[in-house]
Amino acid sequence: KAGVTQTPRYLIKTRGQQVTLSCSPISGHRSVSWYQQTPGQGLQFLFEYFSETQRNKGNFPGRFSGRQFSNSRSEMNVSTLELGDSALYLCASSEMGGSSKNIQYFGAGTRLSVL
Amino acid sequence: AQTVTQSQPEMSVQEAETVTLSCTYDTSENNYYLFWYKQPPSRQMILVIRQEAYKQQNATENRFSVNFQKAAKSFSLKISDSQLGDTAMYFCAFTRFNQAGTALIFGKGTTLSVSS
Numbered sequence: 418k419a420g421v422t423q424t425p426r427y428l429i430k431t432r433g434q435q436v437t438l439s440c441s442p443i444s445g446h447r448s449v450s451w452y453q454q455t456p457g458q459g460l461q462f463l464f465e466y467f468s469e470t471q472r473n474k475g476n477f478p479g480r481f482s483g484r485q486f487s488n489s490r491s492e493m494n495v496s497t498l499e500l501g502d503s504a505l506y507l508c509a510s511s512e513m514g515g516s517s518k519n520i521q522y523f524g525a526g527t528r529l530s531v532l
Numbered sequence: 533a534q535t536v537t538q539s540q541p542e543m544s545v546q547e548a549e550t551v552t553l554s555c556t557y558d559t560s561e562n563n564y565y566l567f568w569y570k571q572p573p574s575r576q577m578i579l580v581i582r583q584e585a586y587k588q589q590n591a592t593e594n595r596f597s598v599n600f601q602k603a604a605k606s607f608s609l610k611i612s613d614s615q616l617g618d619t620a621m622y623f624c625a626f627t628r629f630n631q632a633g634t635a636l637i638f639g640k641g642t643t644l645s646v647s648s
Binding site for chain 1: 636641
């Protein structure tokens with residue numbers, strides 16, 4: 418089975434631009450979560466999608482948004498980029514939503530650099 | 533709010549030695565799950581081991597085992613017979629047993645270096 422796939426692997430943007438990151442979960446997984454990883458703040462939860470609905474959201478500004486498609490693929494969007502948005506963005510999928518016993522499997526991440 | 537604390541930013545060990553990484557957490561929940569994830573330089577986050585809070589028995593996975601002390605809210609990871617491939621950043625993580633979602637709360641991580 419293919420793992421979680423994130424594209425692109427690297428992105429360079431300038432302040433004020435917007436960016437869209439993509440995540441394809443493991444086949445059969447319906448829950449997709451996004452995390453931001455920075456040296457200063459560590460790993461922080463952004464949001465979780467299950468069956469095309471955002472079920473859980475972390476403490477991030479409204480510039481961060483996401484969506485999930487009927488095939489469970491997910492995208493996250495960051496508008497009006499700021500220097501502080503430079504980070505590794507990780508996507509994770511799990512087999513079922515609604516129960517924390519389900520293991521989250523991570524993709525390799527997208528490294529976003531904002532200049 | 534739940535928090536996870538890893539007090540050892542960096543650790544180093546020789547091959548074949550045993551090392552223990554510490555993790556404490558704070559929660560008022562009774563049912564939850566704890567995880568150790570490994571992130572090698574390739575940055576792919578890999579699950580090492582999982583512990584269910586309602587199980588008293590400590591989880592083990594080959595050379596990896598945990599010491600789960602629920603009353604003390606402590607969840608340490610022991611790596612036996614360390615190998616060069618164990619070099620990575622290790623994250624302790626917590627998630628609630630909650631129908632509303634499965635957000636993982638991570639500690640800041642411990643960088644483990646294994647040398648020959």
